[in-house]
Amino acid sequence: MKPASFDYLRPATVADALAALAAGGDDARVIAGGQSLMPMLNMRLVQPRLLIDLSRLEELRTLKADSGWLSVGAAVTQTELLSRPTLRDEVPLLASALPWVGHFQTRNRGTVCGSVAHADPSAEAPLCLVATGGEVVLRNVRRRRTVKAADFFLGPLTTVKAADEIVESVRFPLAAAGSGHAFREVSMRHGDFAIAACAATVDGTQASLAVGGVADRPTLRSWPLAGGALPPDLDAALNAFAWDLGGDDDQHATARYRRDLVRRIGRTVLEEALSCRR
Amino acid sequence: MPPLKSAVTLAADARHTVTIVLNGAPRTGQAHPRLLLSDFLRHELGAHGTRVGCEHGVCGACTVRIDGVAQRACLTLAVQADGRRIDTVEGLSQSNEGPNQGPNEGRMTALQEAFRRHHALQCGFCTAGILMSLSDYLGRNPKPTEEELRDMLSGHLCRCTGYAGIVRAVMDVTGQTPEPGAMGEAAHV
Ligand SMILES: Cc1cc2nc3c(=O)[nH]c(=O)nc-3n(C[C@@H](O)[C@H](O)[C@H](O)COP(=O)(O)OP(=O)(O)OC[C@H]3O[C@@H](n4cnc5c(N)ncnc54)[C@H](O)[C@@H]3O)c2cc1C
Ligand code: FES
Numbered sequence: 220m221k222p223a224s225f226d227y228l229r230p231a232t233v234a235d236a237l238a239a240l241a242a243g244g245d246d247a248r249v250i251a252g253g254q255s256l257m258p259m260l261n262m263r264l265v266q267p268r269l270l271i272d273l274s275r276l277e278e279l280r281t282l283k284a285d286s287g288w289l290s291v292g293a294a295v296t297q298t299e300l301l302s303r304p305t306l307r308d309e310v311p312l313l314a315s316a317l318p319w320v321g322h323f324q325t326r327n328r329g330t331v332c333g334s335v336a337h338a339d340p341s342a343e344a345p346l347c348l349v350a351t352g353g354e355v356v357l358r359n360v361r362r363r364r365t366v367k368a369a370d371f372f373l374g375p376l377t378t379v380k381a382a383d384e385i386v387e388s389v390r391f392p393l394a395a396a397g398s399g400h401a402f403r404e405v406s407m408r409h410g411d412f413a414i415a416a417c418a419a420t421v422d423g424t425q426a427s428l429a430v431g432g433v434a435d436r437p438t439l440r441s442w443p444l445a446g447g448a449l450p451p452d453l454d455a456a457l458n459a460f461a462w463d464l465g466g467d468d469d470q471h472a473t474a475r476y477r478r479d480l481v482r483r484i485g486r487t488v489l490e491e492a493l494s495c496r497r
Numbered sequence: 498m499p500p501l502k503s504a505v506t507l508a509a510d511a512r513h514t515v516t517i518v519l520n521g522a523p524r525t526g527q528a529h530p531r532l533l534l535s536d537f538l539r540h541e542l543g544a545h546g547t548r549v550g551c552e553h554g555v556c557g558a559c560t561v562r563i564d565g566v567a568q569r570a571c572l573t574l575a576v577q578a579d580g581r582r583i584d585t586v587e588g589l590s591q592s593n594e595g596p597n598q599g600p601n602e603g604r605m606t607a608l609q610e611a612f613r614r615h616h617a618l619q620c621g622f623c624t625a626g627i628l629m630s631l632s633d634y635l636g637r638n639p640k641p642t643e644e645e646l647r648d649m650l651s652g653h654l655c656r657c658t659g660y661a662g663i664v665r666a667v668m669d670v671t672g673q674t675p676e677p678g679a680m681g682e683a684a685h686v
């Protein structure tokens with residue numbers, strides 16, 4: 220359980236990191252908090268020749284709310300975001316979901332952007348990004364581009380990010396006045412990866428449910444409100460959604476149990492989101 | 498984490514000088530880039546208090562404080578720790594800061610004493626990591642509820658105690674009466 224050898228680069232600037240990443244090609248990897256990458260290195264599931272450490276780049280330690288977005292830079296840890304006193308007002312879904320990301324000790328180190336880049340289908344940060352309609356800011360040596368969360372995730376550990384790009388930041392829209400949000404998940408133990416995670420948002424016109432841990436990526440579906448209430452055929456709609464997600468049997472749960480969780484917890488979080496609209 | 502001014506490239510096949518401030522004293526050793534901080538502490542510096550269990554971040558045995566913050570040593574490279582303050586269980590008993598203030602040079606801290614009183618350990622393999630997590634956590638949350646505490650303890654596997662004694666010890670040392678359920682209840686962490 221020891222990593223294979225690699226060169227280690229601690230760049231002084233983001234530009235240096237990007238140049239090294241471009242030159243290194245498929246043999247280079249960036250490391251942020253290391254809470255997913257280090258286990259993969261220790262188990263030799265990945266064997267990069269060059270490791271580029273983003274964790275101490277001050278340029279990436281940015282956390283700010285302006286013009287309708289909360290922007291989280293690549294060096295910001297999950298604990299740092301959770302400790303932001305205004306988080307529950309700005310992006311209430313994150314305040315509810317982030318405590319479910321691993322444990323106190325792993326959140327102290329793991330980054331929000333690293334979790335998004337890693338793209339585990341059951342991870343909470345990608346789910347929140349999809350649920351809120353967030354964006355991913357990608358950067359390589361030549362340019363910056365912004366990708367909508369809904370277009371970013373392709374499958375397990377697979378995204379549209381090119382090998383020479385880093386996730387420079389992720390942006391969550393600030394919660395709209397009059398919207399309500401709720402999050403719940405089921406896992407074997409608190410801190411384990413979700414068997415199913417549900418994030419609901421209800422605003423003046425529609426109810427949305429994002430589900431993680433069931434499909435191969437976080438998936439969002441929305442329904443119009445009926446006179447300020449949840450749609451009357453919600454059970455049927457949730458059933459259809461649960462089947463469309465196409466979850467599989469694995470060592471943690473059966474596909475059937477996962478569909479049940481989507482139907483039941485989906486309804487619960489939608490009701491909670493509706494009732495806590497501010 | 499403090500910013501660094503200049504870029505550093507360390508070759509895979511060479512050993513590089515790593516200097517940390519271990520429990521208050523500067524210590525220097527050599528490390529290949531792939532060497533884990535947990536192995537650097539134990540094999541290079543001979544500081545065996547930090548335990549190694551799973552080496553993939555799950556068990557919590559290797560938890561140390563890096564610049565004050567509780568983290569997994571097995572998910573940290575020794576070269577990443579260069580220039581930083583590392584606190585391990587060996588340092589607790591001499592510590593004059595944090596939640597255990599006082600002239601306790603060479604003596605166990607109040608938390609360690611409470612662990613002993615409440616049978617919060619049996620084999621002790623998990624204990625160093627749990628104490629290091631607690632020494633950070635209680636600084637941020639000095640009077641955790643049992644639920645909050647058990648949530649934090651979910652980052653540690655203890656296969657001996659069922660966590661009940663650990664919960665009792667922390668409730669005691671934080672001046673709270675243990676909730677009745679904590680006595681014999683199986684852990685839900
Ligand atoms: C015991 C344990 C339990 C966990 N439980 C959960 C859980 O319940 N839910 C959950 O979501 N996660 C969980 N995790 C993983 C979480 O802790 C990680 O923090 C997160 O998945 C990755 O963030 P990181 O900063 O640690 O990234 P790293 O581990 O450093 O990197 C992960 C991957 O993303 C890439 N990467 C990282 N940052 C960037 C960037 N800025 N740009 C481009 N690529 C990048 C790396 O190259 C690597 O491929 C757990 C981890 C452990 C050890
Ligand atoms: S040895 Fe580090 S968490 Fe298990």
Ligand code: FES
Pocket residue numbers: 617618619620621622623624654655656657658
């Ligand atoms: S005391 Fe033995 S594992 Fe905790």
